[in-house]
Amino acid sequence: MAEMxxxxxxxxxxxxxxxxxxxxxxxxxxxSLLGVTLVLKRFSFIGDGLSHVAFGAMAVAAxxxxxxNMLIVMPVTIISAVLLLKTGSNAKIKGDAAVAMISVxxxxxxxxxxxxxxxxxNVSGDVCTTLFGSTSILTLTEEEVWFCAVLSVIVVAxxxxxxxxxxxxxxxxxFARATGTRAGSYNLIIAVIIAVIIxxGMNLVGSLLISALIIFPALSAMRLFKSFRSVTICSxxxxxxxxxxxxxxxxxxxxxxxxxxxISDMLAFGIFSLIGVFKxxxxx
Amino acid sequence: xxxxxxxxLSLGYEGREIISHLSFHVNAGDYLCIVGENxxxxxxxxxxxxxxxxxxxxxxxxxxxxxxxxxxxxxQQTVVQKDFxxxxxxxxxxxxxxxxxxxxxxxxxxxxxxxxxxxxxGIEDLxxxxxxxxxxxxxxxxxxxxxxxATRKMLLLDEPVAGLDPLVTADMYSLIDELNKRDGITIxxxxxDISAALRYxxxxxxxxxxxxxxxxxxxxxxxAGKTLYRLRKEEKSWQKC
Ligand SMILES: Nc1ncnc2c1ncn2[C@@H]1O[C@H](COP(=O)(O)OP(=O)(O)OP(=O)(O)O)[C@@H](O)[C@H]1O
Ligand SMILES: [Mg+2]
Numbered sequence: 001m002a003e004m005x006x007x008x009x010x011x012x013x014x015x016x017x018x019x020x021x022x023x024x025x026x027x028x029x030x031x032s033l034l035g036v037t038l039v040l041k042r043f044s045f046i047g048d049g050l051s052h053v054a055f056g057a058m059a060v061a062a063x064x065x066x067x068x069n070m071l072i073v074m075p076v077t078i079i080s081a082v083l084l085l086k087t088g089s090n091a092k093i094k095g096d097a098a099v100a101m102i103s104v105x106x107x108x109x110x111x112x113x114x115x116x117x118x119x120x121x122n123v124s125g126d127v128c129t130t131l132f133g134s135t136s137i138l139t140l141t142e143e144e145v146w147f148c149a150v151l152s153v154i155v156v157a158x159x160x161x162x163x164x165x166x167x168x169x170x171x172x173x174x175f176a177r178a179t180g181t182r183a184g185s186y187n188l189i190i191a192v193i194i195a196v197i198i199x200x201g202m203n204l205v206g207s208l209l210i211s212a213l214i215i216f217p218a219l220s221a222m223r224l225f226k227s228f229r230s231v232t233i234c235s236x237x238x239x240x241x242x243x244x245x246x247x248x249x250x251x252x253x254x255x256x257x258x259x260x261x262x263i264s265d266m267l268a269f270g271i272f273s274l275i276g277v278f279k280x281x282x283x284x
Numbered sequence: 285x286x287x288x289x290x291x292x293l294s295l296g297y298e299g300r301e302i303i304s305h306l307s308f309h310v311n312a313g314d315y316l317c318i319v320g321e322n323x324x325x326x327x328x329x330x331x332x333x334x335x336x337x338x339x340x341x342x343x344x345x346x347x348x349x350x351x352x353x354x355x356x357x358x359x360q361q362t363v364v365q366k367d368f369x370x371x372x373x374x375x376x377x378x379x380x381x382x383x384x385x386x387x388x389x390x391x392x393x394x395x396x397x398x399x400x401x402x403x404x405x406g407i408e409d410l411x412x413x414x415x416x417x418x419x420x421x422x423x424x425x426x427x428x429x430x431x432x433x434a435t436r437k438m439l440l441l442d443e444p445v446a447g448l449d450p451l452v453t454a455d456m457y458s459l460i461d462e463l464n465k466r467d468g469i470t471i472x473x474x475x476x477d478i479s480a481a482l483r484y485x486x487x488x489x490x491x492x493x494x495x496x497x498x499x500x501x502x503x504x505x506x507x508a509g510k511t512l513y514r515l516r517k518e519e520k521s522w523q524k525c
Contacts (some may be wrong), residue, residue, distance in 0.1 A: 040368055068472045136454030169376035171370055172359075177336035179382030179434040180353030227371035 004252055008009030010249055016145075020137040021247055023145050026152035027204045027262065028213060028243030030197050033159045036228065037170045037190060046084045046191070047214055049099035050198050051207040053080040056106030057131050058202070061065025065116040070147060074199050078240045081195035084188060133206030133258030137247060140203060148200045155196055162189060167228050216265035217242070223269075223276035242268050285347040286311050287438060287470055293342035295328050295512075301340060302328065308489055308497040309494060312348055312437070315464050315471045317481035319512070320491035326474045327360055330442050330489070333472070350438060353382055356431030358424070360442035360474075370415045372426050376402055379433025394433075401432040415482070419515065421452040428459070438470040442507065445477065478512050 011017045037048055057076040061069030084099055114127055134140055159166070168176045169186045177183040194214075201210040217235035225231045246261030253260075286309040293306040302325040306460050310316050313435060318326050331337045333344060334357055346352050356379070376398045377390055384390070390398075402408055405425040410418065415426060424444060431439055444460065445453040461484050462471045488503040490496040496508050503509040 036369065123354055164378065164384075164390070165381060167370070168381040171368065171375065171378060174336060174359060175357060175430070175434075176378075178336055178355070178357050179379070181381045192450055222367055222369055226369050226417070227412070229371075229372050231369040240352065266293060 007252065008248065016142070017138065017251075019142075019145050019149075020140050021244075023140070023148045023152070024137055024204055024247045024257070024261075025243050026156075026241050027148055027197075027201050028239045029236055030152045030155040030159075031201050031210070031213040032217040032239030033156065033232065034166075034190065034194055034197065034215075035214050035235055036222070036231055037166055038194065038214055039218055039222075041170050041190075045099050046081065047109060047198065047211050049084055049103035050077055050081055050195055051202070051210050052110075053077055053104035053106045053128055054199055054202055055207040056110035058207070059110035059113045062119050062126070063113050065119070068143065070199065074196070074204075077199050078192055078195040081191040082188060085191045091173040129206070130202070131206050131208045132256060133202070133204055133209060134256075137204070137250070137257050144203050148203055151196055151200050155200075156191055158189070158193055162186065163232075166190060171228075204259055209258045209262050212265060213239070213243075216262070216269050220265075220269040220272040223272040224279070238268055238272075239265070287314075287346065287348045287350045288472075289342045289345040289347070290333075291343050291345070293332070293344070293473075294328075294340040295332055295337075296340050297328075299340075302342075303491060303495075304411070306342070306491075306495055308487075310438075310472060310487070311472060312350075312470055313464070313468055314487055315461075315485045316473070316483035316489060317485045318472065318489045318491065319476070319478060324491045326491060327442055330357075330440055330472075330474060333440060345400055354435050354437055356433075356435035356439045358427050358431050358439070358441045358444055360446070368416060371412050372402070372407065372415060372429055373398070373411050375415055375426055376429045376433060379430035382434055398429075398433055401429040403462075404432070405429045421448050421456070424448065424456065425459075432469075436467075436469065438472070441471065441473040442476070443474050443476065445475070445480075 011187075012021075054073055054077045057073040058069060060076075060174070061072040065078040066072060080102065084102070110130075111127060114123055114130075118124060118126075163184050165181065168181060169183050169190070173183050176186075197214065198207075198210050201213055205213055218231065220238055221231045221234035225234050242264040243261050247257060248266040249255065249264070250257040250260040289309040291307055291348045293303065294301050294304070295303045299393070308316075318329065320326050328337070332339050335352055336356060344352075377395070379401075380390060380398070384394075402411060405428055407422060407425050407429065410422060410426070413471050415423065418426065428441075428444070431441075439460075441460065445456050448456060455481055460471060460473065464484075473481075473485075482500060482504070485500055487499055488496065488509070490503065490508050490512075492508065494508065496503060496506055498506070
């Protein structure tokens with residue numbers, strides 16, 4: 001135990017580790033904020049689709065050889081988010097099929113490109129990193145850290161600014177529209193924020209695991225809390241807690257950081273579900 | 285000028301008209317009941333009045349100080365997903381969203397009005413309860429309080445008493461009546477309950493093959509009115525047997 005602590009404090013001597021830790025927690029915080037909306041608005045399928053699109057874009061960026069691949073990944077993901085939202089709102093079933101097509105297609109194209117134009121000798125390693133995140137936050141580059149930090153702050157600020165609007169559009173879109181809320185614009189804003197979250201989250205946990213980072217804290221919080229505000233606050237705290245634990249654990253035990261965070265989110269979900277069952281059980 | 289005027293409206297889906305040549309107007313303080321069979325297009329009309337759909341033909345004008353977005357609305361069914369975490373207070377406040385613009389928070393005055401509306405609906409003790417754990421009647425009151433936050437002038441109610449028991453129904457009707465009489469809010473209500481329509485409404489719009497619009501007295505004299513009236517009488521005598 002003592003050895004572990006010395007290990008950890010040695011890590012945290014390095015300013016870079018501290019930054020990476022802060023960024024990891026910030027990303028987790030962002031991801032949790034829109035969880036409720038994503039789950040309840042049936043946007044989760046969009047979230048899933050987008051993460052695959054981001055994977056494809058990442059592959060393209062790697063092949064083209066951009067130094068900052070976010071220049072491609074970010075716009076592509078945001079545009080896809082907007083397009084998916086448009087098709088999704090026109091016709092539900094067609095929307096679902098469109099997402100499935102786009103996301104599977106993006107995966108295939110991405111994987112193909114990475115194999116045809118390998119940027120390093122270890123293709124499967126690269127693919128793994130893009131899908132499941134960096135093996136450790138220590139491999140994040142300084143650029144990525146700054147990029148994520150700035151965007152997370154923007155996302156959190158935007159969420160606070162639009163909080164009541166997001167609630168009313170999520171709760172009852174028709175009423176919002178009928179009484180003069182620009183529901184279309186806010187849906188668009190929500191989609192863009194989701195896209196941004198997915199792109200920054202990919203650096204931490206990879207494109208396959210980012211959905212978990214978004215959805216698990218909200219689902220856990222919804223087991224225990226009943227108002228939008230309390231659920232939002234609880235999932236934010238939960239997400240920050242779980243990601244801190246996950247990052248520390250991944251440093252200590254040398255486990256992949258994304259998977260460790262998601263597993264700690266799952267554990268929290270288990271615990272919250274149990275408490276929820278226990279509480280309702282007592283009441284009935 | 286009337287608060288709301290519909291001129292030669294045609295409504296329908298995908299090129300198929302379900303209502304044509306519909307004209308009527310509503311003045312401030314009126315209580316209009318829209319009656320008609322299932323599927324005659326009442327909810328469609330309401331969505332059109334709210335600007336959620338476009339009419340195929342004709343126009344809808346607002347006037348007398350009413351803006352198109354100042355109409356409060358109680359939907360026929362709100363399909364709130366089973367797990368939605370929302371408290372009564374949050375929902376009622378969200379009624380102001382249409383008028384807050386970009387402002388990211390609610391003002392003190394808005395909160396006070398919201399509280400007033402909650403009191404009017406007699407659901408003060410439910411303020412911090414979770415919406416989905418309320419009974420149908422309580423949920424309707426919450427949504428009515430929200431609608432009141434969205435307007436001071438006109439309420440559109442789509443079958444506000446559907447699924448409520450007789451006592452709660454009577455309560456709901458007298459609440460709506462009070463809003464109309466005391467607060468001077470114009471009411472447009474869709475209802476299948478012809479006796480309530482005849483009891484409270486000042487005007488009736490009857491949608492079927494032949495459209496009737498007029499005052500309650502005119503309706504009672506009209507053919508449609510007489511048929512419906514007779515049906516109701518028969519129903520009553522049935523119940524007595
Ligand atoms: N989204 C839609 N697409 C196509 N047709 C529709 C749609 N919604 C309703 N309709 C059709 O339009 C007609 C009118 O529907 P509407 O919901 O307005 O009836 P209503 O008068 O409100 O009936 P109810 O008394 O059952 O509420 C119906 O025949 C219905 O089948
Ligand atoms: Mg209807």
